[in-house]
Amino acid sequence: MKNSSPHISIIIVNYKVKEYIANLLNSIKKAQHNLKLEIFVVDNDSRDDSIPYLKERFPEVEYIANKNNVGFAKANNQAIRKAEGKYTLIINPDTLVSEDTLDVLFKHMEKNPDCGAGGCKILNPDGTFAPESKRAVPTIWSSFSKVFGLNSLFPNSRLFNQYYLNWIDEDEVAKVPVLSGSFMFWRTQLLKELGGFDERFFMYGEDIDLCYRVQETEYHIEYVPKTSIIHYKGESTKKGDLRYIRIFNKALYQFYDKHYSARYSFFFRMLIYLSIWLKTLTSWVSSNFKQVRSTLADLVILNASVAIGFLLRYGIKGENILNSEGTKYLWINVLSSGLFLFSGSLFGMFSKERASISTILKALTTTYLGVVIITFFVRNLAYTRLGLIFGFILGVIFFVSFKLYRGYKADDEHHDEKLKNDRVLIVGDLDESSSIISRIHSRPEWNYEVVGNITVNGRDENENTLGSLSQLSDLIKAYHIDQVFFVLNAISYKQMLKEISNLQKQDVVFKLIPDSMDFILGKSKVEYLEAVPLVEVEFMYSKPANKILKRMVDIGTALPLFLAILIVTFPSMIFLKKDWVLINGMKFYADIENNKWKNRVRLWGYVLTGKLSLVGSPLISDTDSSENVAKKGLTGLIQISRNKIQDAEDTESFALYYLQNYSIWMDIDIIIKSIFNKVYPLDDLSEFEKSNS
Numbered sequence: 001m002k003n004s005s006p007h008i009s010i011i012i013v014n015y016k017v018k019e020y021i022a023n024l025l026n027s028i029k030k031a032q033h034n035l036k037l038e039i040f041v042v043d044n045d046s047r048d049d050s051i052p053y054l055k056e057r058f059p060e061v062e063y064i065a066n067k068n069n070v071g072f073a074k075a076n077n078q079a080i081r082k083a084e085g086k087y088t089l090i091i092n093p094d095t096l097v098s099e100d101t102l103d104v105l106f107k108h109m110e111k112n113p114d115c116g117a118g119g120c121k122i123l124n125p126d127g128t129f130a131p132e133s134k135r136a137v138p139t140i141w142s143s144f145s146k147v148f149g150l151n152s153l154f155p156n157s158r159l160f161n162q163y164y165l166n167w168i169d170e171d172e173v174a175k176v177p178v179l180s181g182s183f184m185f186w187r188t189q190l191l192k193e194l195g196g197f198d199e200r201f202f203m204y205g206e207d208i209d210l211c212y213r214v215q216e217t218e219y220h221i222e223y224v225p226k227t228s229i230i231h232y233k234g235e236s237t238k239k240g241d242l243r244y245i246r247i248f249n250k251a252l253y254q255f256y257d258k259h260y261s262a263r264y265s266f267f268f269r270m271l272i273y274l275s276i277w278l279k280t281l282t283s284w285v286s287s288n289f290k291q292v293r294s295t296l297a298d299l300v301i302l303n304a305s306v307a308i309g310f311l312l313r314y315g316i317k318g319e320n321i322l323n324s325e326g327t328k329y330l331w332i333n334v335l336s337s338g339l340f341l342f343s344g345s346l347f348g349m350f351s352k353e354r355a356s357i358s359t360i361l362k363a364l365t366t367t368y369l370g371v372v373i374i375t376f377f378v379r380n381l382a383y384t385r386l387g388l389i390f391g392f393i394l395g396v397i398f399f400v401s402f403k404l405y406r407g408y409k410a411d412d413e414h415h416d417e418k419l420k421n422d423r424v425l426i427v428g429d430l431d432e433s434s435s436i437i438s439r440i441h442s443r444p445e446w447n448y449e450v451v452g453n454i455t456v457n458g459r460d461e462n463e464n465t466l467g468s469l470s471q472l473s474d475l476i477k478a479y480h481i482d483q484v485f486f487v488l489n490a491i492s493y494k495q496m497l498k499e500i501s502n503l504q505k506q507d508v509v510f511k512l513i514p515d516s517m518d519f520i521l522g523k524s525k526v527e528y529l530e531a532v533p534l535v536e537v538e539f540m541y542s543k544p545a546n547k548i549l550k551r552m553v554d555i556g557t558a559l560p561l562f563l564a565i566l567i568v569t570f571p572s573m574i575f576l577k578k579d580w581v582l583i584n585g586m587k588f589y590a591d592i593e594n595n596k597w598k599n600r601v602r603l604w605g606y607v608l609t610g611k612l613s614l615v616g617s618p619l620i621s622d623t624d625s626s627e628n629v630a631k632k633g634l635t636g637l638i639q640i641s642r643n644k645i646q647d648a649e650d651t652e653s654f655a656l657y658y659l660q661n662y663s664i665w666m667d668i669d670i671i672i673k674s675i676f677n678k679v680y681p682l683d684d685l686s687e688f689e690k691s692n693s
Contacts, residue, residue, distance in 0.1 A: 006038040008102060009085035009188060012093050013075040014043045018050040019526045020094045020232065023514045025058050027493050031102045038062065040079035044069040057516070072181070073197035073206040080196040083188050092182035094232035096512070098494040104227040105185040116190045116219025117211070119179035121170060121228040123497060127504030130231060131164040134223040135178040137212050138163060168223070176223045177215070181207030182231045190219055228497050295341075295350060298360070301398045302340050302367070303333050309391025332371060339370040357403045357672055358665030364399060368392045404672065420676045421449035421643065423480055427472070427496075428453060428487025428513075430464055436487065436513060439529045441644040444657040446527070449643045451479050456491045472499060476508055484508055489515040541630060541662035549664050554607050554614050562604035569597050581689055584619065584632070586611065592686040599682055603634060615667040617655060619681050620688050630658060634681045635674040637666075 010028065014021055021041060028039070042064040043050050051063055064078055076090055087109055089102070105118050122130040136142060142162035154160040158167050168174045184207065194213050197206040214221055343366035344350060347359045368388060424440070426433045433453035440448050452466040454475060467475050469491070475481065484503075486496050500510050512521040513529075520527040540546060579590035588602050589595040606612040612619075616633025630636070637658045638651060645651055658666070 006036045006085040007087065007106060008035055008037050009079075009083035009088045010037060010039045011076055011079040011083070011088065011090050012039070012041050013072055014041055014046060014050055014054075014093050015069065016046045016048060016050070017093045018046070018048070018053045019514075019519055019521060021050075021054060022057055022516070023488075023512065023521055024091070024093060024095055024097070025054075025061065026488065026515050027097045028102070030493060031097050031099050033099075033103055035102055035106060037102075038083070038085055040064060040082065042066065042075040042079055044071070044075050071199070074199045077196040077199060080191060083191075085188055088186045088188045088191050090181070090184040090186065092231065095182055096230040096493060096497075098227050098229065098497055099492055100494060101227045101229060105224060108222070108224050108226075109185065109187065112222065114219060115222045116187050116214050116217065117179060117221045118185045118224045119176075119183055119221075120185075120223075121225035122180060122183060122231050123228055123501060125230060125232055125500075125510060127500035127502070127510070129170045130180070131166070132180045132182075133170070133225070134165045134168055134174065134176045135180070135208075136162050136165055137177045137208060171225050172223075173225065174223050175220050177221065178208050178211040179221055179223075180231075183229055184210075187219070190214075190217065193217075227494075228501075230497060230500070297402070298344070298349075298399075299337055299340065301402060302336060302364070302395060305391045305395035305398055306333055306336055308394055309387045309389070312390045313387035332375075335374065336367050336371055339367040340364070343367055343370070357400060358663075358668045360399050360403055361396065361668060362665055364392070364395050368395070400672070420673075421447045421641075422482040422509075424448050424450045424483045424485060425466070425472075425475060425479065425481045426450060426453040426485045426487065426513075427456065427469060427499075428485075428490035429455065432487055432490060436485070436529065438646060438650075441646055442650055442653050444637060444641065444654045448483075451481065456495070469495075469499065473503060473506070476503070476506055481508060483511060485511050485513055485520065487513045539659040539662070541659040546662060546664070550613065550667065551610065553664060553667070554610075557614055558604045558607040562601065562608055565597060565601050565604065569601055573598055573601070583685055583688060588685060588689075590689075592682060592689050596682050599685070603681065607634070615670050618684070620684050630655065635670060635679045637670055639679045639681075640670060640673050640677040 012021060012024065025039070028037070039058075039061045040063075041054060041061050043066060045066050045068045051065055054061065055063060062082075064075075066075065066078075070078075080088065087106065089105075091097075101120060105120065108118055109115055119133060122133040124130050155166050161167060165174075165176060168176070194210060194217075196210075198209050211221055340363055344359075344363040347362050347366075349359050349363055368391070372385070372388060426436060428436070430453060437450045437453070440446065440450055454467050454469060454472060455465050456469050466479070472484070476484070486499075488496070496512075503510075509522070513519075514521065518529055520529065580587050581590045581592070582588075586602070586606060589598045592599055603612065607614060611632075613631045613633040614635070616630040616636050618636065618638055619632050619634075621632070633639075638645065638654050641654055645654060
């Protein structure tokens with residue numbers, strides 16, 4: 001190798017994952033040490049600002065911009081032909097390397113001249129070991145064992161675990177037939193002699209094919225678990241998309257056709273082909289099962305509300321259900337299901353991040369209104385209006401109850417369904433963590449509550465930190481942490497990978513904040529940290545239609561509650577001595593803590609008279625009602641976000657966010673979330689009374 005030649009050429013193919021590549025390139029910088037690198041980023045027509053975005057941050061990288069998506073194999077070959085390093089690392093964009101990764105693989109290849117390619121231990125985002133770190137060439141038997149779960153039933157069997165070589169310990173250096181395409185450390189000379197990847201493989205299968213061809217040379221392949229990387233597993237592809245599942249399974253057939261077709265008859269090859277397409281269908285159903293299951297559950301709830309509404313209208317005995325008069329109304333179920341699916345798709349109910357309760361109620365309301373309108377014009381199939389009213393009320397009850405249950409158990413991929421904030425712990429230096437906390441908490445639409453930060457080095461621990469990295473596991477349990485954010489310029493990649501691996505059994509989501517500290521990198525999405533500017537626009541809150549609707553909801557909710565509580569508390573209000581306390585222009589019974597029921601009457605009375613609203617600004621605040629401040633409310637966006645708000649500027653941001661994005665559906669979301677965030681207006685009034693007595 002010439003002195004001027006690089007030690008390692010690194011090739012990364014990009015398709016709409018620029019943030020992941022930026023994070024990977026940062027980790028490569030830290031892993032470079034004394035090695036001379038040349039880095040290629042091949043963009044497969046991402047049709048975004050990937051190249052300018054990356055060039056601004058990493059000008060030393062050589063970029064190849066394709067005018068169309070040529071596939072993984074061809075894109076890599078474009079850079080392989082240009083590679084001048086002694087070794088070539090082919091690495092996926094959604095990975096992260098340790099500080100010692102390049103050094104470990106370089107030294108291993110130098111010491112083992114018969115090793116043509118090497119791979120390392122690959123970790124999943126939750127810290128678990130990725131079995132594709134070491135694989136065998138797929139045969140009909142090994143694929144059969146994997147598809148039908150025999151490898152899981154007999155995890156240590158050589159017979160049933162040929163696909164992932166499970167009998168080889170994950171920490172054992174070993175010769176293996178196949179490496180994962182997410183990390184392949186090649187001798188450049190061998191890689192070029194093999195002609196790179198077979199470009200007939202658009203995506204998937206090309207790594208197996210390339211490794212298989214090594215068997216025809218004097219070299220072998222080794223698994224080197226002395227270092228590890230994180231792989232986010234296909235963030236640049238849509239794993240639940242039928243097209244990508246089809247491409248994956250088509251690649252399997254291409255591999256079999258290329259290397260095994262001469263061994264089997266035409267009939268047997270057709271059987272393999274049909275099996276692969278059956279696997280394509282089952283994979284798609286499996287990948288989309290959660291989404292389909294949720295949609296089916298929504299339809300079951302909707303149709304149950306329609307059916308029970310019919311039963312309540314015509315009698316529980318159901319003598320009218322199965323006769324001709326009853327069955328003719330079954331078309332209402334079909335109509336309501338169609339309207340629900342149509343309106344739900346318009347409101348984004350079936351997106352990857354599942355809908356909030358308010359979105360479900362929008363779809364439900366639209367559905368029943370649509371049924372009413374259609375049955376009004378189709379008089380001969382007119383459905384009882386009373387039955388529809390019963391059905392709608394039951395639908396609201398059923399859907400709210402179901403979504404409350406789902407919201408309480410929602411995972412990170414269904415973030416919008418969550419009714420409680422995720423409790424977050426930040427691993428990083430105090431100054432940087434404080435800045436990040438402030439930026440996270442300034443986003444009213446995010447459901448994050450940062451509990452605090454822990455330092456990487458115990459020497460930096462003080463009264464403003466919760467502890468040090470050595471206490472991470474205990475702190476997660478003690479503070480009921482849901483997510484851990486690692487600030488990458490404060491912790492080494494190797495140390496972070498070790499912590500993630502050690503905590504793999506805890507139900508915690510790990511996310512990364514790169515050196516630039518401008519976004520949060522998770523398994524399936526990127527969340528930008530910069531604050532969203534609040535521009536001068538007409539507030540939705542101030543629109544006359546919204547004001548009228550909000551007032552109608554206030555009165556409709558407050559009146560029955562006011563009357564119900566008044567009946568119970570009326571005697572004590574008449575006959576017992578009354579002492580008053582004045583708070584922000586409102587009179588309450590003194591000793592608020594011991595007169596809560598009577599003061600509830602006062603609160604609901606103020607809602608009825610319009611002095612208060614169900615949802616608005618805090619009851620205890622320094623702001624007065626004006627055109628730029630929401631009317632004071634029993635609950636509100638600020639009230640349910642108290643654990644996130646740090647100063648007056650945050651309070652103003654949350655208030656403006658509410659005014660700008662107001663809708664009656666937002667109010668419904670806030671009311672429901674208030675239950676889980678323990679918003680008690682009388683407790684606030686009681687504390688204010690005590691502090692001013």
